[in-house]
Amino acid sequence: MALLKLNQLKKELKQLEQNELIQLISEMYKINKDVQQYLSNKFIGEEAIKDLYERTKKIVRDEFFPERGFAKMRLGVARDAISTFKKLSSDEGKTIDLMLYFVETGTKFTNTYGDIEEKFYNSMVSMYNKVVNECNKSEGFYNIFKDRLYSIVGDTDGIGWGYHDDICAIYYSLDWLEEDEEDE
Template identity: 45%
Template sequence: MVQQKLNINQLKEYLKNRSQTELIDDITEMFRKFQSVKDYYHIQIYPEDEKEIATKCKKVISDEFFPSRGLGQARLSVAKKAISEYKKLCTSDVALIDVMLFYVEQGVKFTSTYGDIDESFYISMEGMYEQALGAIINPELKDIFRERCRKIKLDASGLGWGFDDALCEAYEFTFGKK
C-alpha cells in the first residue's frame, strides 16, 4: 500500500471542516505529546521566555561536547538537530545567531581540548559559523557579534584541516579585515 503525502492544502481543508472545539482538542493533544509544540506555544504566549528555550538548546549542545560526567560524544547530528528545532521556534535573529555561535564555540573548545578531529567535524563547524555570519546582515548585529566572532576565529588558530583559514575568510567577508 502506497502512503499518500499530506500537503498544506489538504491540511487546511481538513482544518476548515473541524469545529473550534475539535481544533482546540487537536492542539491540546499535540501539546501533550510533542515537546516542540509545547515550546512553540510557550514562545507564542510568553515571548519574553524565548531565552529559556535557547538555554535548553544550548544545554543539548553543551552535553554533546562537554557532559557533566564522562567524555563528550560530539554527536554533531544531535547538536545540529537541537539548533534546527530551535530555529523553527525562534523569533529573534540575535537569539538564533547566539545559539549557532555557541555550537561553533563548543566545537572549537572540544577540538582544542581533545585534539584533532576528522574533516567532517570541521566542515560542520565552518558551515555553522558561515550560517551565523550570513545572518549578521545589519550594522546593529555586527556590533553585537563582531568581537565574539573574532574570538572564535582566534581560538581556532592552528586547528586542523584548514579550519582556521575558513573561519578567517568568513569573518573577513562579514566584518572586513582587521
C-alpha cells in the first residue's frame, strides 16, 4: 500500500490555494466521521467534546448493560471507543474517567451475573493499571479519582481469577497513598 508521507503531504498542501484547501477539508469532513468529530472538537470546543464523551460512555455501558437485549461484552469495542475519544479530544481527564468507568462497569457486570473468563479480568486489570499509572503521574488526577479507585478494590472482593488480588496490588502501588496516610 503506497501512502503519502507527512512531509510529502505538507509539500503538496503548500501548493494549494485557500479555496482548494477548503474544498479538500470539506471532502474529508463528508467521508470520515473521525474527521467530523475532530473538526467539531477543534471549532466548537467543549460542547462537542462533552457530546463525544457522553456517546463514548454509552458505548461502554451498552457493551455490558444495553437498554434492550443481552450484553455483547465486546471489550474491544468499548476499549476502541475510549481510544478514539482520547485521540479526537486530547482530554486526559475525561479519558481517564472513561477508562475507570470501563472497569467499574465491567466489575458491576461480573458482580451482577457471576464469574467471567480470565481474559475478561485481564482486560479490566490492564485498564485499571493504566488509570493508576496516569494518577501516579498527576496528583491532580489522583485527587479526582482516588475514591473511585478505592471503591473498585472493595467491589472486586470475592471475584475469582485473582482479579481482586491484582486490583489490590495495583491500587496499593499508588505513589500518593503514603502522602494521604501521612496527612491523616
